[in-house]
Amino acid sequence: MLRRRISTPSHRTGPTECEESQGSVAAGLRQGSERKYFQGFFIRIGARYRRIRKRPKGKPLxxxxxxxxxxxxxxxxxxxxxxxxxxxxxxxxxxxxxxxxxxxxxxxxxxxxxxxxxxxxxxxxxxxxxxxxxxxxxxxxxxxxxxxxxxxxxxxxxxxxxxxxxxxxxxxxxxxxxxxxxxxxxxxxxxxxxxxxxxxxxxxxxxxxxxxxxxxxxxxxxxxxxxxxxxxxxxxxxxxxxxxxxxxxx
CATH class of the missing domain: 3.30.420.10 (Ribonuclease H-like superfamily/Ribonuclease H)
Incomplete structure (x- = not known):
């Protein structure tokens, strides 16, 4: 019974941990694909990834x-x-x-x-x-x-x-x-x-x-x-x- 009590939680948590790990990997892949999608989208509409300039608050006449x-x-x-x-x-x-x-x-x-x-x-x-x-x-x-x-x-x-x-x-x-x-x-x-x-x-x-x-x-x-x-x-x-x-x- 002692062995059964020790081993039972491991059977219950093992698949959960595996599912969580797979979920993390999937989330990372989704984020990477989303990033590439947005990069491609902005490129297709003519946008470019450029340095953000500093400009004065005022504007010339x-x-x-x-x-x-x-x-x-x-x-x-x-x-x-x-x-x-x-x-x-x-x-x-x-x-x-x-x-x-x-x-x-x-x-x-x-x-x-x-x-x-x-x-x-x-x-x-x-x-x-x-x-x-x-x-x-x-x-x-x-x-x-x-x-x-x-x-x-x-x-x-x-x-x-x-x-x-x-x-x-x-x-x-x-x-x-x-x-x-x-x-x-x-x-x-x-x-x-x-x-x-x-x-x-x-x-x-x-x-x-x-x-x-x-x-x-x-x-x-x-x-x-x-x-x-x-x-x-x-x-x-x-x-x-x-x-x-x-x-x-x-």
């Missing part, structure tokens, strides 16, 4: 946006024909907190970025569609005076009319810029301001995204020195070892 977009396209054509140089400028920063959303990891491997506050490397950079890069880095704040000094020195070495595309940040619209623009234009350096709320028109945004998400590795955040080296090396290698295809990376 339609008339201003259309006008600026048309003028920017004209500059792009002139640059493509070699008549002018066209750079896209912007500010960004790298900090020791890290920006690496995803990375390859082996099973059992603990990949992490040390969480630390403190150091921040600020960048002002300009890039064209041929991956020519000009800029500077500093551990101090990026000010209108620093950017104006950089552009002033650039205006003295350019060899053809050069246009720099900028957003409407306050440091680009201050008194020192207003005073120096006539001087720069006499030297052949011109500023082109994007319409408000239009960062997607500035290819420098693509540069910052790839720099932080691809070229700087998790291991580079181990120390401040390694982070500085990796950042400056990547920016220096633009156009020679590192390239961005802005048509596909936008």
């Amino acid at each position: 339609p008339q201003l946006y259309a006008y600026k977009s048309e003028k920017l396209q004209e500059l792009e054509i002139q640059a493509n024909d070699g008549l002018i140089d066209l750079y896209f400028g912007d500010e960004s920063h790298i900090c020791t907190e890290g920006y690496v959303p995803y990375g390859w990891q082996f099973r059992g491997e603990d990949v992490y970025i040390p969480s630390q506050r403190g150091y921040r490397l600020n960048i002002f950079g300009m890039i064209d569609r041929n991956n020519r890069y000009e800029g500077f880095t500093t551990d101090e704040s990026i000010t209108a005076e620093k950017v104006a000094d950089f552009l002033d020195r650039l205006s003295m070495i350019i060899t053809k009319d050069t246009f720099v595309v900028l957003d409407n940040a306050s440091i680009h619209r201050g008194r020192i810029f207003a005073e120096l623009r006539p001087v720069w234009e006499k030297r052949g350096l011109f500023l082109f301001f994007l319409p408000p709320y239009s960062p997607h028109l500035n290819i420098a945004e693509t540069l910052w995204r790839i720099l932080k998400g691809k070229w700087i590795r998790p291991a580079d955040y181990v120390s401040t020195d390694s982070l500085l080296y990796a950042t400056n090396r990547a920016l220096a290698a633009l156009g020679s070892e590192l390239h961005i295809n802005f048509v596909h990376a936008a």
Whole structure:
């Protein structure tokens, strides 16, 4: 009777556990087939799986946006024909907190970025569609005076009319810029301001995204020195070892 009492529950629970296991497998297969079905459905109706962009809350005025977009396209054509140089400028920063959303990891491997506050490397950079890069880095704040000094020195070495595309940040619209623009234009350096709320028109945004998400590795955040080296090396290698295809990376 003891054996019968012990064995009876096993006969009752065995099929139940088997049924539950089979149910789990079936549910997993259903989920996989449903996922493939929805993927196929969206593809058939013309949808694509793409990166979700960040956009400002505000929207540009339609008339201003259309006008600026048309003028920017004209500059792009002139640059493509070699008549002018066209750079896209912007500010960004790298900090020791890290920006690496995803990375390859082996099973059992603990990949992490040390969480630390403190150091921040600020960048002002300009890039064209041929991956020519000009800029500077500093551990101090990026000010209108620093950017104006950089552009002033650039205006003295350019060899053809050069246009720099900028957003409407306050440091680009201050008194020192207003005073120096006539001087720069006499030297052949011109500023082109994007319409408000239009960062997607500035290819420098693509540069910052790839720099932080691809070229700087998790291991580079181990120390401040390694982070500085990796950042400056990547920016220096633009156009020679590192390239961005802005048509596909936008």
